[in-house]
Amino acid sequence: xxxxxxxxxxRTPPTHPLVAASILSADFGDMAAxxxxxxxxxxxxxxxxxxxxxxxxxxxxxxDMIRGVRKHLPGVNLDVHLMVQDPGHYVQAFAxxxxxxxxxxxxxxxxxxxxxxxxxxxxxxxxxLGMTAGIVVNPPTDVQTLEPYLDAVDLVLVMSVNPxxxxxxxxxxxxxxxxxxxxxxxxxxxxxxxGGLNPQxxxxxxxxxxxxxxxxxxxxxxxxxxxVIDAFHACPLPG
Ligand code: DX5
Ligand code: ZN
Numbered sequence: 001x002x003x004x005x006x007x008x009x010x011r012t013p014p015t016h017p018l019v020a021a022s023i024l025s026a027d028f029g030d031m032a033a034x035x036x037x038x039x040x041x042x043x044x045x046x047x048x049x050x051x052x053x054x055x056x057x058x059x060x061x062x063x064d065m066i067r068g069v070r071k072h073l074p075g076v077n078l079d080v081h082l083m084v085q086d087p088g089h090y091v092q093a094f095a096x097x098x099x100x101x102x103x104x105x106x107x108x109x110x111x112x113x114x115x116x117x118x119x120x121x122x123x124x125x126x127x128x129l130g131m132t133a134g135i136v137v138n139p140p141t142d143v144q145t146l147e148p149y150l151d152a153v154d155l156v157l158v159m160s161v162n163p164x165x166x167x168x169x170x171x172x173x174x175x176x177x178x179x180x181x182x183x184x185x186x187x188x189x190x191x192x193x194x195g196g197l198n199p200q201x202x203x204x205x206x207x208x209x210x211x212x213x214x215x216x217x218x219x220x221x222x223x224x225x226x227x228v229i230d231a232f233h234a235c236p237l238p239g
Contacts, residue, residue, distance in 0.1 A: 007077040007100050008045055010132045011154050013187045017206050019232045020047040020079050020192065022216035023069070024060060025166045032072035038219060042229040045077035047194070047214045055108065056083040056163040063093045070098030077101065081136065081194065083163045088122045095129035102126045103134025103157050106145045123152045134192070138162060143177040154189060155212070156181045160205070161195030166216035170196030175208040182209025199231035206235035
């Protein structure tokens with residue numbers, strides 16, 4: 001089996017929950033092969049966590065990783081999650097490198113903090129560059145901060161851990177945020193969750209309205225990764 005030639009379009013409502021394999025827990029020494037392995041097992045897209053050591057307390061990967069993965073996997077949707085202070089600074093470089101979706105945090109926007117960025121201008125820029133756009137909210141942040149952006153974005157990512165590391169425990173209190181978003185977006189907007197998802201927590205996320213689930217440690221660390229993907233896919237999407 002090979003990767004689909006056409007990258008999945010996040011604007012199309014899925015028929016089953018999508019599995020976004022977070023390469024933060026992949027084999028960095030054998031990245032493309034490890035990604036191909038989980039795609040062949042049924043993962044729907046690849047999630048790429050970019051951290052700058054300021055917004056999140058870790059340094060992970062950047063534009064060159066996207067370029068490298070894109071070169072080996074031309075048909076996959078690359079969902080880039082920017083945990084950086086100034087995501088707009090990198091938008092052109094990520095588009096050129098082959099990113100499909102570009103998601104940035106509401107916490108860096110001027111609507112949330114003084115001297116923050118213009119989130120609407122960035123969403124427009126992302127779209128002009130041919131990518132879909134996502135807005136992300138951290139666990140401690142009021143979900144209502146997302147309100148001004150809901151009509152403009154293609155994806156809303158509700159963090160279910162504090163950004164930084166894979167392998168953290170799921171925070172069930174964020175499920176109310178997913179429910180809040182679900183009541184306010186149309187069928188062409190994905191609701192993604194990220195952090196601590198596994199076959200036990202995935203059904204809770206999907207029942208709350210999530211249709212795209214990020215998984216790093218539970219997938220790449222599994223003895224039977226196909227069983228993990230199958231369990232995520234089997235969560236019934238609410239009608
Ligand atoms: C957390 C990252 C996540 C992380 C998820 O800062 O944004 O994407 O890789 O890891 P798990 O699935 O292990 O919680
Ligand atoms: Zn992420």
